[in-house]
Amino acid sequence: MTAETSQTLDRGLRVLKLLADTDHGLTVTELSNKLGVNRTVVYRLLATLEQHALVRRDLGGRARVGLGVLRLGRQVHPLVREAALPALRSLAEDIGATAHLTLVDGTEALAVAVVEPTWTDYHVAYRAGFRHPLDRGAAGKAILSARVASVDEPGYTLTHGELEAGASGAAAPLLGVTGVEGSVGVVMLADAVPERVGPRVVDAAKEVADALR
Numbered sequence: 001m002t003a004e005t006s007q008t009l010d011r012g013l014r015v016l017k018l019l020a021d022t023d024h025g026l027t028v029t030e031l032s033n034k035l036g037v038n039r040t041v042v043y044r045l046l047a048t049l050e051q052h053a054l055v056r057r058d059l060g061g062r063a064r065v066g067l068g069v070l071r072l073g074r075q076v077h078p079l080v081r082e083a084a085l086p087a088l089r090s091l092a093e094d095i096g097a098t099a100h101l102t103l104v105d106g107t108e109a110l111a112v113a114v115v116e117p118t119w120t121d122y123h124v125a126y127r128a129g130f131r132h133p134l135d136r137g138a139a140g141k142a143i144l145s146a147r148v149a150s151v152d153e154p155g156y157t158l159t160h161g162e163l164e165a166g167a168s169g170a171a172a173p174l175l176g177v178t179g180v181e182g183s184v185g186v187v188m189l190a191d192a193v194p195e196r197v198g199p200r201v202v203d204a205a206k207e208v209a210d211a212l213r
Contacts, residue, residue, distance in 0.1 A: 011045055025062030027061060028042050053067055081113040085113060088114075088184070092116060092117045095188070095197055096117045097117060097123060098123050099186050102182055108133060108134065109132050109139050109140035112128060112182075123188070124188060124189055138171035141159065143173055146174075146181075155198075156198040158170050158198065170186055171184065172185065172198075177212045184204045185201055
């Protein structure tokens with residue numbers, strides 16, 4: 001801790017991070033041990049976070065992340081979209097196909113940013129807000145590949161006709177961005193994705209990841 005930082009705020013944020021990493025909640029004693037502070041401090045932290053609905057405690061006394069974080073989370077997509085747009089524009093213009101940033105939303109893939117090329121005669125109409133199962137389409141499958149890959153660079157995923165007849169897709173997962181699970185990709189009207197597209201999508205995903213760090 002430096003003179004310019006708040007120890008109390010730091011501890012409160014650490015509480016939220018610890019709770020976010022567990023599905024079963026944590027007791028005051030467990031939080032006290034993990035934070036290295038006494039139980040009285042933890043009680044005060046939880047009481048303050050509860051006032052803002054960022055933490056809730058069940059009947060057994062276990063603390064969990066509260067619904068208030070959803071209100072904060074609604075502001076994440078616009079910020080992520082803004083950071084990703086330069087890389088998406090470059091990708092769309094270079095490939096001549098519709099580029100998109102897709103994030104996980106529950107059990108679905110959600111397109112949060114879409115950029116269409118300006119110079120092509122035709123391209124796939126793909127809109128922000130479009131949802132599809134994670135196990136269908138290049139965007140979702142790229143995300144799933146990152147969950148199971150044992151290397152830092154899972155590469156890219158190619159699909160054809162899974163979401164729209166006659167359309168092919170290529171996508172690469174975002175890597176190394178804390179709290180963001182997603183992919184960057186393109187969709188085009190073609191029977192197969194040209195060879196150079198996959199590596200170009202990987203590069204774009206790296207650019208977006210760098211912008212979000």
